[in-house]
Amino acid sequence: MSHSITELIKYMDRAKTGKRVTLKEWDYEILPKTLKEIAKKYGLEKTCDPKNPVNTDLELADQFFKAGVEAALRLGLYNDDTETIITVTEEELMSSVEAAPAELPIGKGREQVVIKARKPSDGVPPIYGGPLSIQMNEEYYIPLIETTLKSRLVDVHEGPSLDTVYGSPLLANTPYETAAGFYEARLRKEAQFRAGRQGMGNMLISSSSTEYGNLAAFSLFEQPQIALVLIPSALKTNYCSLHKCIQTLALGGYIESGSPNMMGGYTAGPECSAIASIADDLLQFSIHQAHMSGAPVYDLRYSGNCGRHALWSQTVSTQAVARNTHLIMLKTINQVAGPCTEMFYQESIVGFVANSASGLSYTIGPRSAGGKYKNHLTPLEIWFTSAVFKGAAGLSLEKANEIAKELIPKYEHLHANPPIGRSLPELHDIKTMKPIEEHYNLYMKMREEAKALGIPMPADGVLC
Amino acid sequence: MASYEELANSVIRGNAPKVIELTKSLVESGCDPLEIINQGLIGGMNVVGARFKVGEMFVPEVLMAARAMSSGVEIVKPLIAEGDMPSAGKVVLGTVKGDLHDIGKNLVAMMLESAGFEVLNLGVDISPEKFAEAVKEHQPDVVAMSALLTTTMLAMKDTIDVLAEEGLRDKVKVIVGGAPISEEFAQEIGADGYAPDAASATELCKNLIGQAS
Ligand code: B1M
Numbered sequence: 001m002s003h004s005i006t007e008l009i010k011y012m013d014r015a016k017t018g019k020r021v022t023l024k025e026w027d028y029e030i031l032p033k034t035l036k037e038i039a040k041k042y043g044l045e046k047t048c049d050p051k052n053p054v055n056t057d058l059e060l061a062d063q064f065f066k067a068g069v070e071a072a073l074r075l076g077l078y079n080d081d082t083e084t085i086i087t088v089t090e091e092e093l094m095s096s097v098e099a100a101p102a103e104l105p106i107g108k109g110r111e112q113v114v115i116k117a118r119k120p121s122d123g124v125p126p127i128y129g130g131p132l133s134i135q136m137n138e139e140y141y142i143p144l145i146e147t148t149l150k151s152r153l154v155d156v157h158e159g160p161s162l163d164t165v166y167g168s169p170l171l172a173n174t175p176y177e178t179a180a181g182f183y184e185a186r187l188r189k190e191a192q193f194r195a196g197r198q199g200m201g202n203m204l205i206s207s208s209s210t211e212y213g214n215l216a217a218f219s220l221f222e223q224p225q226i227a228l229v230l231i232p233s234a235l236k237t238n239y240c241s242l243h244k245c246i247q248t249l250a251l252g253g254y255i256e257s258g259s260p261n262m263m264g265g266y267t268a269g270p271e272c273s274a275i276a277s278i279a280d281d282l283l284q285f286s287i288h289q290a291h292m293s294g295a296p297v298y299d300l301r302y303s304g305n306c307g308r309h310a311l312w313s314q315t316v317s318t319q320a321v322a323r324n325t326h327l328i329m330l331k332t333i334n335q336v337a338g339p340c341t342e343m344f345y346q347e348s349i350v351g352f353v354a355n356s357a358s359g360l361s362y363t364i365g366p367r368s369a370g371g372k373y374k375n376h377l378t379p380l381e382i383w384f385t386s387a388v389f390k391g392a393a394g395l396s397l398e399k400a401n402e403i404a405k406e407l408i409p410k411y412e413h414l415h416a417n418p419p420i421g422r423s424l425p426e427l428h429d430i431k432t433m434k435p436i437e438e439h440y441n442l443y444m445k446m447r448e449e450a451k452a453l454g455i456p457m458p459a460d461g462v463l464c
Numbered sequence: 465m466a467s468y469e470e471l472a473n474s475v476i477r478g479n480a481p482k483v484i485e486l487t488k489s490l491v492e493s494g495c496d497p498l499e500i501i502n503q504g505l506i507g508g509m510n511v512v513g514a515r516f517k518v519g520e521m522f523v524p525e526v527l528m529a530a531r532a533m534s535s536g537v538e539i540v541k542p543l544i545a546e547g548d549m550p551s552a553g554k555v556v557l558g559t560v561k562g563d564l565h566d567i568g569k570n571l572v573a574m575m576l577e578s579a580g581f582e583v584l585n586l587g588v589d590i591s592p593e594k595f596a597e598a599v600k601e602h603q604p605d606v607v608a609m610s611a612l613l614t615t616t617m618l619a620m621k622d623t624i625d626v627l628a629e630e631g632l633r634d635k636v637k638v639i640v641g642g643a644p645i646s647e648e649f650a651q652e653i654g655a656d657g658y659a660p661d662a663a664s665a666t667e668l669c670k671n672l673i674g675q676a677s
Contacts, residue, residue, distance in 0.1 A: 023587075027570075028531075032524035135614050163614040172562025172615040173589075209564075209613075232564055265567055268522045300567065301519050303643075372643045374614070 003289050005249050011086050011287045012242060018076075018084035026078045026085075027266050031235060034074055035272040042067040048270040050308040053408060054315045054354045054401035058120065061319035068278025068320060069093070075279060077231070077287050080238040088286045096286035102326035104254055104291055106156060106201030106224065113155040113201065115292070117326040120319050120359040123394040128386035129156035129364040132332065133206035135374045136160040138167070140424055145191035147433040148379040149200070151460045153386035156226070157188060157197075158364045160377060161206035170207060177208040181216025184208075189220070203228055203256070203364060211243035223252035229288060234261040234276050234295065237287065245288050254291040256330055257284045263310050264300035270313035273297045277317040281329060292362065296331040302415040303370055304334040306347035308408060315358045315397075322359025330362040331355060333385070338369030338376045338421025340439045343411045345446035348385045350404045353455060356392035357400040363389060368421065375423035380435060380443045383460040387447070391456045403453050435463075466490050468503040471536070475508025476515075478528025480535045487536040497540040498548065505536045509578040516574075517663060526574050552580040553605040553673040556598045556636075558590035560619035565612035568642060571662040572608065579666045592619065592626035599632045605673050608665065611642040620645075621653040637672040641665055 039045050042063055076087035102117040115127045163170050165183050170176045184207045192198055202225045205217035227248035231241050248255050258280055261267045267276040280295035299310035333351035337343035366385045369376040427439045447457050466486040474482040490500050512529040515521040555576055559569045566588045573585045584602050611617040620640050627633040637656040650658035659665035
């Protein structure tokens with residue numbers, strides 16, 4: 001049975017009786033050693049080929065899938081709060097994957113879109129949600145979103161996030177988070193109304209990471225909406241995540257759950273991180289009763305995934321799950337360069353083409369300037385990334401690899417010290433939201449460059 | 465007879481049983497315990513730190529190396545007079561209240577340990593009171609706080625305030641780091657230093673402890 005609170009409670013009960021291990025044992029011993037053993041058993045060690053950053057060997061992807069299934073069964077999810085492991089049986093894992101939806105309609109009336117499971121080189125365009133939860137001043141929220149949503153390239157609404165509520169600092173894990181849940185939900189509705197997009201689907205909620213914000217935001221929207229359940233880290237869960245899952249199921253929403261696998265961190269190199277990412281994807285459908293999973297791979301060295309190793313790891317794991325299941329996957333594509341820089345556009349072309357061609361169903365983006373700098377987000381980066389993601393539907397993996405090989409050398413030397421670009425008020429007149437000429441010209445030039453690389457670029461409907 | 469180079473290589477490979485065997489053999493053959501630590505054990509760890517920095521080694525391998533090094537240190541420690549035991553200093557480290565991001569903080573811990581610091585890693589979501597308790601209990605040289613969210617970075621100031629209220633502020637140096645933190649922010653909240661990454665956090669601790677002594 002899929003998506004039921006009783007099933008979820010069954011796994012929660014298991015947290016009480018599961019094997020007790022310390023966080024250190026899990027992070028330093030159990031997780032890395034198990035992944036390493038599995039990589040060896042399936043002959044996957046040193047299969048990453050950084051010269052070909054997009055994997056094109058689909059048999060290899062299938063082999064990774066088998067390894068990912070074994071990792072899911074041997075590892076399970078570690079519950080941070082009980083310090084126990086929640087494991088699943090093969091029957092439970094497979095039946096939850098079988099029962100997971102291949103299509104999820106979201107939004108009402110003419111705003112409805114259907115998020116669909118895809119295969120590598122699928123001709124059906126993937127769904128784009130945006131913008132990502134990047135911190136913004138309160139006063140920019142409505143102008144940014146009203147303008148952004150004027151383009152139909154954005155199917156689902158997620159960010160940005162706020163760090164103040166009615167001018168007061170939003171402090172994590174305090175009642176400010178509940179206030180932020182309601183407040184952001186109201187701002188969303190206002191901005192969607194102004195853009196003529198009432199009824200569009202939402203990913204909730206950007207400004208709060210806790211169950212308080214989740215509940216507050218869900219109470220203000222007609223269901224189904226998508227809950228953002230970011231687990232503590234790869235192959236872990238905690239009570240906050242489980243709270244959010246229960247709330248969402250009870251209210252009739254969809255659960256998106258998972259966490260980045262940090263390549264170079266506990267999940268080690270690109271091969272083990274790919275195995276962990278597949279296991280993470282699979283386990284969300286049983287233990288969290290998820291409707292879609294979200295287990296991207298980031299490179300710890302620069303917290304992004306548009307460089308060779310992380311891109312390879314993310315493409316092989318996405319292909320593995322896309323080919324062997326009908327699961328809906330959301331993975332983020334993380335740039336490190338900021339708005340109005342050529343590097344941002346180059347990273348975006350590489351990342352969004354590779355993931356679209358690998359069979360990714362859904363993304364939220366962009367993570368301009370690594371998501372680290374306040375107000376470093378403008379509508380142009382959002383539209384560009386969506387156009388590339390959708391335009392790349394149907395491209396072959398070989399073509400995606402060719403594009404990556406051409407563009408990555410232009411920016412990889414800047415990963416450690418990327419240009420952070422400029423902020424919204426520096427690049428747009430906030431009253432009219434008109435972009436400055438340099439910003440507009442770069443956007444148009446990079447659209448042409450993307451077309452010249454063979455990516456059909458859908459129009460944004462606002463500037464072109 | 466085993467050599468320091470062999471010992472360092474076993475540390476680099478994270479082979480704890482071999483490190484124990486070689487350390488014992490060096491001790492038995494009369495080598496200076498301090499040299500065993502400095503040239504063999506810490507020597508190996510320095511290579512690990514450098515390889516990690518350039519992306520040639522990953523966190524699990526670094527941790528295995530650190531464990532291997534510790535198993536060697538345990539053998540030689542009783543042979544060294546307490547005051548002579550090389551320790552760069554003691555650091556209490558944690559991610560601040562409300563914040564669960566632990567990867568950067570753990571990297572800082574690893575780099576500090578590899579450089580010979582004793583690190584008390586308190587974990588994530590650490591309240592100002594817990595930091596203060598740890599200072600009372602462990603009397604560290606440095607309190608190091610990590611925050612990745614704009615909604616939690618203010619907890620760094622709360623922690624500094626609680627340390628001051630408890631009369632502990634003058635007894636420790638306070639350093640801060642994490643993606644949204646800057647030098648200006650560190651100054652604004654009254655921290656002693658800011659480090660943009662794990663390697664510079666180690667340098668910063670060395671400098672601050674050097675100044676203090
Ligand atoms: C004491 O001295 C020092 C000195 C140096 C120190 C130091 C201390 N601490 C760190 N350093 C420094 O040294 C390290 C390298 O040498 C560096 O450490 P870093 O930690 O920066 O780098 C690590 C090695 C690798 N980097 C990371 O580990 C962070 C990567 C990003 C993508 C990230 C991750 C992975 C996660 N996240 Co979070 N996450 C993001 C991050 C985006 C980014 N670009 O940073 C950020 C930080 N997250 C963000 C958000 C919003 C959130 N996250 C959340 C959750 C998560 C995950 C659980 C999914 C996961 C954390 C996993 C974990 N166990 O740590 C939520 C908060 C949860 C919570 N209560 O803490 C949530 C609120 C999302 C939500 N709506 O639920 C954003 C913060 C925005 C802001 N300015 O406040 C963010 C920038 C993403 C974005 N918008 O693009 C330096 O900063």
